[in-house]
Amino acid sequence: xLLNYLLPLGTLxxxxxxxxxxxxxxxxxxxxxxTNKRMYIMGVDYQPGGSSGYSEASKEDPLTNGxxxxxxxxxxxxxxxxxxxxxxVDPDGDHDDCASIFNYVGIYxxxxxxxxxxxxxxxxxxxxxxxxxxxxxxxxxxxxxFKNYPNTLGFFGANELINDEDSAKDNPVYxxxxxxxxxxxxxxxADRTIPVGYSAAQVQSVLEDTWEYxxxxxxGDDNDMSRSDFFGLNSYSxxxxxxxxxxxxxxxxxxxxxxxxxxxxxxxYGCNEVKPRVFDEVQALYGEQMTSISGGLVYEWSQEDNxxxxxxxxxxxxxxxxxxxxxxxxxxxKLNTTxxxxxxxxxxxxxxxKCAKSLIDSSSFGAxxxxxxxxxxxxxxIKNGLSNANVGKIKDVSETSVPFKVYSTSGKxxxxxxxxxxxxxxxxxxxxxxxxxxxxxxxxxxGTSTSSSSKASSSAEGxxxxxxxxxxxxxxxxxxxxxxxx
Numbered sequence: 036x037l038l039n040y041l042l043p044l045g046t047l048x049x050x051x052x053x054x055x056x057x058x059x060x061x062x063x064x065x066x067x068x069x070t071n072k073r074m075y076i077m078g079v080d081y082q083p084g085g086s087s088g089y090s091e092a093s094k095e096d097p098l099t100n101g102x103x104x105x106x107x108x109x110x111x112x113x114x115x116x117x118x119x120x121x122x123x124v125d126p127d128g129d130h131d132d133c134a135s136i137f138n139y140v141g142i143y144x145x146x147x148x149x150x151x152x153x154x155x156x157x158x159x160x161x162x163x164x165x166x167x168x169x170x171x172x173x174x175x176x177x178x179x180x181f182k183n184y185p186n187t188l189g190f191f192g193a194n195e196l197i198n199d200e201d202s203a204k205d206n207p208v209y210x211x212x213x214x215x216x217x218x219x220x221x222x223x224x225a226d227r228t229i230p231v232g233y234s235a236a237q238v239q240s241v242l243e244d245t246w247e248y249x250x251x252x253x254x255g256d257d258n259d260m261s262r263s264d265f266f267g268l269n270s271y272s273x274x275x276x277x278x279x280x281x282x283x284x285x286x287x288x289x290x291x292x293x294x295x296x297x298x299x300x301x302x303x304y305g306c307n308e309v310k311p312r313v314f315d316e317v318q319a320l321y322g323e324q325m326t327s328i329s330g331g332l333v334y335e336w337s338q339e340d341n342x343x344x345x346x347x348x349x350x351x352x353x354x355x356x357x358x359x360x361x362x363x364x365x366x367x368x369k370l371n372t373t374x375x376x377x378x379x380x381x382x383x384x385x386x387x388x389k390c391a392k393s394l395i396d397s398s399s400f401g402a403x404x405x406x407x408x409x410x411x412x413x414x415x416x417i418k419n420g421l422s423n424a425n426v427g428k429i430k431d432v433s434e435t436s437v438p439f440k441v442y443s444t445s446g447k448x449x450x451x452x453x454x455x456x457x458x459x460x461x462x463x464x465x466x467x468x469x470x471x472x473x474x475x476x477x478x479x480x481x482g483t484s485t486s487s488s489s490k491a492s493s494s495a496e497g498x499x500x501x502x503x504x505x506x507x508x509x510x511x512x513x514x515x516x517x518x519x520x521x
Contacts, residue, residue: 054185054429055141056460060230060264062384063295065188065329069460075321075375076300076330077367077465078118078145079111083337083348089123091152096124098144101132102438106354107336109437109454110346112140113475114360115367115465118188120145120302120332126176127425134184139432140454141462143188145302145332146181147234148174148217157193159202162209168412174213175220175416179424182225189230189265191302192217196233200399203241207248212406214249215261216413222260224420232265234302237272243291244400250297251390253404261406262387266295267302269334273316275309280319293327296387301331307343311358317366321375333363352439356471361444367465432456443471451475 056069065074082088082097089096098104098121111119119137124130124146137144149156155173158165174192181187192213197203210233217231235245249263273283280286292299301320305312320331338344338357345360388394395402409417432454441449452475457463466476 054138054459055143055457055462057185057227058143058188058230059228060298063298063327063329065230065265065298067460074117074329074462076118076332077115077321078120078143078330078332079114079116079345080122080303080332080335081107081119081337082122082335083107085339086123086151089125089151091125091127091150094125094128096128096130097121098124098130098133099128101136102352104133104136105434105454106352106437106439106441108136108140108142109452110354110356110441110470111142112454112463113452113466113468113470114345114364115463116142117462117464118143118145118330118332119336120147120191122147122194123151124177124180125150126173126180128180129425130180130184130427131430134181134186134427135430135432136454138184138186138429139456141457143186143462144181144184145188145191146177147191147194148177149191149194157196157206157209157213159196159198159206162196162206163407166209166212166407166410168410168416171213171216171410171413172416172421174217175224175413175421176424178217178220178225178229179421179426181427182221182227182229183426183428185429187229189232190217191234191267192231194234194302195236195269197238197241197245198236199238200240200397203238203245203397203399204401207245207401208403208406210249211261212409214263215406216409216417218260218264220417220420223417230264232263232267232297234267234269237268237270241397241400242268244395244397244402246292246295246299247388247394248390248400248402250295250387251394252387253390253406255389257387259387263297265298265300265329266292267300267332269303270301270331271304271306273304273319274306276313276315278315280324283316283319285316285319285325289325289327294385295327296385298329299327300329303334304331305333305335305343310342311362314359314363314366317363318369321370353442354439355442355446356444356449358444361469361471364465364470368467368469370465372464443473445471447473449473449475 056067058065058074059068067074119142154170193210196206196210214231221229233249246266252259319325335343336345338347345357347355390404392402435453437452441452468474468476
């Protein structure tokens with residue numbers, strides 16, 4: 036269902052605006068470019084409406100309706116979110132309102148560049164046929180659309196393109212080829228570096244090989260443009276309140292990635308085998324034992340057919356909080372954010388290994404470092420840029436009251452919900468309050484630097500894929516803008 040009940044916010048946004056600080060990769064950390072503080076991702080996967088929330092025909096996606104983003108950003112601000120991941124985005128859509136709202140409240144955006152349409156992604160069953168100039172033009176348009184938003188944290192060049200041993204044979208070279216092309220396009224056509232990486236399925240037999248393959252440097256060149264800038268892991272191994280750091284396998288994850296030369300984080304987490312979810316893993320993920328992991332993104336924001344939602348978005352645009360939301364907020368509020376926020380970047384200088392077949396253990400994994408050449412037409416695009424692409428820009432935010440009612444799990448209306456502007460350069464943090472009891476925090480002076488303690492013919496399957504989204508599947512945000520409905 037498209038969110039067509041929402042009104043546009045175009046008249047409410049105009050001009051320039053204060054911005055969050057941009058973030059870059061240094062060693063195994065995401066780092067605030069101005070404060071040099073390490074950023075931990077405290078985020079949520081955001082694809083309201085599932086597959087029906089995206090339509091290239093109407094240029095609609097989760098970031099094209101400002102009233103929806105205002106409503107959700109206000110709730111996220113109270114929750115403590117500082118990053119959203121969006122799976123399906125139309126590069127020709129108008130995202131200025133939503134990007135400006137999330138920027139206003141200190142929330143970064145991580146974007147999958149692929150689409151659940153024919154030619155919109157690499158076909159894992161036949162990758163060579165889908166690696167075309169027209170495909171690359173589509174993902175270069177994504178760069179153009181989001182490169183000027185300071186809260187664009189990064190791009191996922193692929194998502195679960197490797198989802199079993201069979202797909203680990205021919206697909207790895209295409210992951211690196213796409214990353215190379217994206218990074219070269221950004222280098223030549225953007226004013227800043229924007230990280231590009233991969234979101235991996237937790238296929239234990241080839242997981243470590245996938246990471247080693249993507250982080251290594253071909254010919255030992257540390258500036259190898261095909262290397263991943265970051266590695267996201269879709270992890271659902273911690274299930275229920277009886278799980279522990281050891282029983283969940285988190286200890287093995289730490290052991291595997293502690294010497295990573297690039298940031299590693301959970302691009303999806305939140306097992307729902309036990310309901311409601313209690314999210315005890317939050318204390319481990321942002322605790323002392325997992326400082327080598329850069330946080331994570333809870334799957335997912337809105338309730339869809341697969342039953343992972345934190346909130347229910349009703350047909351009339353109102354929102355009802357779920358018990359999962361309350362439990363996650365309680366876990367975020369327990370975190371020692373002072374400790375997290377005071378953690379300076381370790382700037383861990385771990386040199387990437389030189390690419391070699393000896394890095395790969397599984398005989399099922401295609402350890403080929405001879406990458407396919409960029410199609411000639413796409414090479415021209417990389418060199419000269421796209422001449423008629425949609426290019427986004429940040430606007431001022433003037434409306435802050437939420438235009439829809441928000442209800443607690445008991446049906447009580449949450450009163451006075453609005454977004455608050457964070458200080459320039461800062462990001463959102465947990466509010467310390469319980470939104471479900473009807474209370475909200477005054478976050479006008481809060482925020483902190485970004486420091487912190489289906490098998491579709493595409494690169495997607497998993498939790499997100501279950502709802503028809505082809506992409507599958509610490510600290511801070513806030514919400515923005517409003518228009519009252521009759």
